Amino acid sequence: MMTPAAKTSKPVTVRGACPHDCPDTCALLTTVQDGRAVQVQGHPDHTHTAGVLCTKVSRYTERSYHPERVLQPLKRCGPKGSGQFQPVSWEQALSDVAERLQAIAAHDPQAILPYSYAGTMGLVQGESMAARFFNRLGASELDRTICSSAGGEGLRHTLGGKVGMKVEHFAQSRLILIWGSNSVGSNVHFWRLAQQAKREGARLVCIDPRRSETADKCHEHLQLLPGTDAALALALMHELIVHDWLDHDYIAQYTLGWPALRERALQWPPERAAQVCGLPVQQIRRLARDYGTLKPAAIRLNYGMQRVRGGGNATRAVACLPALIGAWRHPAGGLLMSSSGHFPVQQAALQRPDLRRAASRVINMSTIGDDLLRSSDASFGPRIQALVVYNSNPVAVAPESAKVVQGFKREDLFCVVLEHFLTDTADHADYVLPATTQLEHWDIHLSYGHTDVLLNRPAIEPVGQARSNSEIFRQLARRMGFDEPCFDDDDLSLCRTAFGSAVNFEQLLNQGFASLQVPPAPFAQGGFPTVSGRCEFFSQALADQGLDGLPDHLPNFEAPGSSERYRLAMISPPARNFLNSTFVNVKSLRDVEVEPVLEIHPEDAAARQISDRATVRVFNDRGSYHCTARISDRARPGLVVGLGIWWRKMGLQGTNVNELTHQKLTDLGRAPAFYDCLVEVEAVSA
Numbered sequence: 001m002m003t004p005a006a007k008t009s010k011p012v013t014v015r016g017a018c019p020h021d022c023p024d025t026c027a028l029l030t031t032v033q034d035g036r037a038v039q040v041q042g043h044p045d046h047t048h049t050a051g052v053l054c055t056k057v058s059r060y061t062e063r064s065y066h067p068e069r070v071l072q073p074l075k076r077c078g079p080k081g082s083g084q085f086q087p088v089s090w091e092q093a094l095s096d097v098a099e100r101l102q103a104i105a106a107h108d109p110q111a112i113l114p115y116s117y118a119g120t121m122g123l124v125q126g127e128s129m130a131a132r133f134f135n136r137l138g139a140s141e142l143d144r145t146i147c148s149s150a151g152g153e154g155l156r157h158t159l160g161g162k163v164g165m166k167v168e169h170f171a172q173s174r175l176i177l178i179w180g181s182n183s184v185g186s187n188v189h190f191w192r193l194a195q196q197a198k199r200e201g202a203r204l205v206c207i208d209p210r211r212s213e214t215a216d217k218c219h220e221h222l223q224l225l226p227g228t229d230a231a232l233a234l235a236l237m238h239e240l241i242v243h244d245w246l247d248h249d250y251i252a253q254y255t256l257g258w259p260a261l262r263e264r265a266l267q268w269p270p271e272r273a274a275q276v277c278g279l280p281v282q283q284i285r286r287l288a289r290d291y292g293t294l295k296p297a298a299i300r301l302n303y304g305m306q307r308v309r310g311g312g313n314a315t316r317a318v319a320c321l322p323a324l325i326g327a328w329r330h331p332a333g334g335l336l337m338s339s340s341g342h343f344p345v346q347q348a349a350l351q352r353p354d355l356r357r358a359a360s361r362v363i364n365m366s367t368i369g370d371d372l373l374r375s376s377d378a379s380f381g382p383r384i385q386a387l388v389v390y391n392s393n394p395v396a397v398a399p400e401s402a403k404v405v406q407g408f409k410r411e412d413l414f415c416v417v418l419e420h421f422l423t424d425t426a427d428h429a430d431y432v433l434p435a436t437t438q439l440e441h442w443d444i445h446l447s448y449g450h451t452d453v454l455l456n457r458p459a460i461e462p463v464g465q466a467r468s469n470s471e472i473f474r475q476l477a478r479r480m481g482f483d484e485p486c487f488d489d490d491d492l493s494l495c496r497t498a499f500g501s502a503v504n505f506e507q508l509l510n511q512g513f514a515s516l517q518v519p520p521a522p523f524a525q526g527g528f529p530t531v532s533g534r535c536e537f538f539s540q541a542l543a544d545q546g547l548d549g550l551p552d553h554l555p556n557f558e559a560p561g562s563s564e565r566y567r568l569a570m571i572s573p574p575a576r577n578f579l580n581s582t583f584v585n586v587k588s589l590r591d592v593e594v595e596p597v598l599e600i601h602p603e604d605a606a607a608r609q610i611s612d613r614a615t616v617r618v619f620n621d622r623g624s625y626h627c628t629a630r631i632s633d634r635a636r637p638g639l640v641v642g643l644g645i646w647w648r649k650m651g652l653q654g655t656n657v658n659e660l661t662h663q664k665l666t667d668l669g670r671a672p673a674f675y676d677c678l679v680e681v682e683a684v685s686a
């Protein structure tokens with residue numbers, strides 16, 4: 001079947017893939033009746049999905065048929081940011097957009113900036129036709145750093161890429177460290193494996209500044225201060241050394257830089273780390289003993305811990321641990337942060353960087369607040385005059401949002417947004433172009449939590465006048481006069497191009513998923529994708545950049561206890577029923593979350609005369625944010641947790657937690673340090 005399910009009254013099921021920014025990448029089965037999707041379920045035959053979806057995507061039909069979905073092109077008819085639009089035809093919208101972009105490009109195409117991220121993880125509706133379009137146009141390039149690039153760089157300089165142990169083997173681990181991850185909410189299929197291991201006697205340890213729902217269900221929780229993970233990892237190394245819980249043979253054969261790392265780690269006795277991390281010293285010693293003696297030991301590391309100044313170094317420090325104890329020798333030992341580096345994606349064939357006629361400047365998406373406000377100058381290049389946003393909601397999710405909003409409100413900025421809904425970002429558009437959801441288009445997916453490729457078939461015809469991202473860019477290309485044959489590729493051929501001959505496409509068409517051939521213990525005998533082929537404790541590439549070649553603890557930009565005025569550290573992980581800013585407008589999910597919340601420890605609340613459920617003002621020099629206090633020991637003393645990411649217009653006073661975050665960048669990967677943020681909180685009188 002090459003098209004959406006026929007409009008029959010007999011229910012049919014269509015195979016697909018979840019497009020959301022989640023490591024689980026579930027296989028979907030959509031039931032279609034009379035041309036309408038009536039149910040979305042997990043595919044029972046896909047081992048990782050096992051027939052189960054999270055609550056969020058189980059409600060996918062509610063999202064696709066949402067009464068507020070944008071179903072026709074819209075043109076702004078009110079002040080910038082007012083969210084006032086009038087419907088226009090596709091013909092008018094595409095002609096106007098093409099004309100405006102052409103006029104700007106005639107002067108300097110670098111004044112045009114694409115802005116996109118993981119609103120869909122699909123390789124076709126993400127960066128395929130869109131990338132071709134912007135490459136051919138010669139637009140500025142976007143440095144896509146907002147989520148994972150600090151950790152990604154940390155892994156690259158240690159293991160050689162985003163590679164790790166196969167997730168299915170966690171079920172056989174004897175010790176699992178769940179580090180910086182609320183797996184119960186955001187990695188539910190991994191959590192099922194961890195539960196299986198637990199039933200078979202494994203010890204589960206959670207490492208997280210917040211007592212998360214995952215921490216509740218683990219044997220032990222280390223509630224460290226944000227930004228201190230590298231100090232903890234170095235102290236674990238210290239204990240492995242002094243108790244000789246090391247695999248000397250693995251270290252000698254498959255690692256690089258051990259003498260130097262050993263010297264570094266010996267500077268981190270548990271007493272020092274306990275002070276830095278705000279943990280009892282005995283807890284660190286106990287964790288080290290467990291890690292050194294319970295085999296096989298596995299680490300599920302997630303991206304929460306790298307959203308601080310030293311996030312890249314922290315990832316490096318943790319990623320060194322498995323090699324020290326030879327954990328990689330066993331399929332159920334090692335570390336998994338991301339598996340995406342195992343996938344042989346044909347990026348150049350999809351994105352066609354060869355269409356770019358000259359090198360362009362690169363704009364970091366994490367500093368969009370500052371960059372939209374910059375004028376032309378020799379170092380920056382031209383002022384940004386046009387922004388084309390797809391698969392992202394920067395007004396809600398980018399740091400220091402007061403500046404982001406100010407930039408988006410510029411009357412001279414031409415802004416086009418491809419979207420399903422009038423998000424905070426779409427409200428600032430000159431044109432909103434209605435995009436299809438995953439039920440309405442082809443796509444193909446890798447995963448960053450397992451090693452299967454998934455194909456997504458359209459289950460239904462596009463709702464309203466929606467068009468796929470790829471189709472919108474294809475039509476814009478035509479109007480701009482781009483006549484290269486690659487702009488005629490349809491979505492199914494883009495799906496075929498994504499992995500070339502590396503994946504059996506007939507199997508994908510027939511079954512919906514296909515597994516990569518990754519060995520059970522991929523690094524049992526070294527073979528890391530580094531230059532040396534070893535796990536690189538010492539990175540010559542970093543040293544060559546004038547950086548520390550060894551991992552170390554770097555204190556936060558805004559270290560807890562460093563400010564008299566702002567005495568609380570704040571982290572802002574996603575609320576359990578939201579996925580970043582996606583799903584905030586799905587009423588049944590929003591009803592569970594109720595309202596924007598700040599978790600605050602009873603001691604900190606009492607010191608500020610804040611009562612439970614009181615409206616509070618959270619503030620620092622960058623702005624202030626009103627929300628509801630929830631007094632809870634989920635936040636440790638000295639830490640508040642601003643659950644995100646609410647749409648600004650759905651929050652109190654039209655702001656969200658990113659009003660408080662800053663645009664300083666991490667040590668590696670040029671990423672934002674969302675969880676490296678000091679604030680103060682006060683009750684708001686009624």
Ligand code: SF4
Nearest residue numbers: 018022025026054057
């Ligand atoms: S968000 Fe994650 S758990 Fe939920 S359906 Fe998608 S891939 Fe599966």
